[in-house]
Amino acid sequence: MNVVLLGGGRIGQAIAKDLASDPRFHVTVVDRSQDALSRVAASSGCATRQADLSDPATVRQVVQGQDLVVEALPGFLGFRTLQAILEAGKPVVDIAFFPEDPFSLDGLARTQGLVAVVDAGVAPGLSNLLLGHHEATMERVLRFECLVGGLPVIRHWPFQYKAPFSPADVVEEYTRPARVRRNGRLVLLPALSELETLDFPEVGALEAFLTDGLRTLLRTSKVPDMVEKTLRYPGHAEWMKGLRHLGFFEAKPLKVGSVEVAPRELTVRLLERVWAFDEGEEDLTVMRIQIEGQEGGKRLLHSYFLLDRYDSESRVSSMARTTGYTAAAVVRLLGEGRYREPGITPLELVGRDPEAFGFLLDELAARGIRFRHEVREVEE
Secondary structure (H helix, E strand, O other), X not given: OEEEEEOOOHHHHHHHHHHHOOOOOEEEEEEOOHHHHHHHHHHXXXXXXXXXXXXXXXXXHXXXXXXXXXXXXXXXXXHHHHHHHHHOOOOEEEOOOOOOOHHHHHHHHHHOOOEEEEOOEEOOEHHHHHHHHHHHHOXXXXXXXXXEEEEEOOOOOOOXXXXXXXXXXXXXXXXXXXXXXXXXXXXXXXXXOOOEEEEEOOOEEEEEEXXXXXOOHHHHOOOOEEEEEEEEOOOHHHHHHHHXXXXXXXXXXXXXXXXXXXXXXXXXXXXXXXXXXXXXXXEEEEEEEEEEEEEOOEEEEEEEEEEEEOEOOOOEOHHHHHHXXXXXXXXXXXXXXXXXXXXXXXHHHHOOOHHHHHHHHHHHHOOOOOOEEEEEEOOO
């Protein structure tokens, strides 16, 4: 298969390297940054092409002659890029964290008979896959909770955080209202709210706060109680709340003397410097998923735990592994014809297919990404 990968950042590089190791795929990576493309070529041997992907016409042009497209661009480019890919008549695996509703493109994908797997990362992504599997296998799912975070191993004051993906997307998480479902009703709450501190084996104390991570689950799932929280080292949320309160995350331009400046754009540029991982700096990904419901006449709680670390041998970060290798596994799933359902398809829909579910978990396990799964009975 000819696969074109749009975006050669940290996660895009992991996808390229993984797919390039498979002789069934010929991968071309497209990015506007020649530096990023040089790194991709050096690490994976993939073909590269420099182009400005902010232009939908350019997107439609670069995907011509390709069998499948992988989109790994920042969220602000995600939706219109996905639309351009579908308009060009190409199936796609997408990991862009964009705020728009992907299902608004469902008709376009179905009309052309295209599979469009969206949010094919770690969370949203693997968390959705697990819930979809349990909704298909349990009599009734009553509660879903996902706690997830990507963190540097070494903590640096004041933020105790570095961004394993686009800082603009991180800021978006901290500003977009969080949608949760409680007692069957949609509830809208501020991002960074409902802060709690929890202890995680091998990591220690982490804080958890609301972010808008449920996304497609609010449409595809009927579970009455659902929530997702982001994990950070304690103290990070208060810094972010302070910056947000002062207006540093505002998108509307502010006049400073004779110049208009968008506070968020300036903040992201500054955070890019302090949140950037150093070459070879280690990170980790922590995730805990709880799925509770009726099964075999009992009320059971399924708990999944994931602790993934930087791979020093391949020099691939944990967030790039968990996100990028998930996307690469979905590419193989489609490439082998194991999933063919046209339309906008988040991973909870893929998870309802037992063969596809098992295939994806096996692919990740082969790369050292494994969940610890525990089941216990709970009182009703």
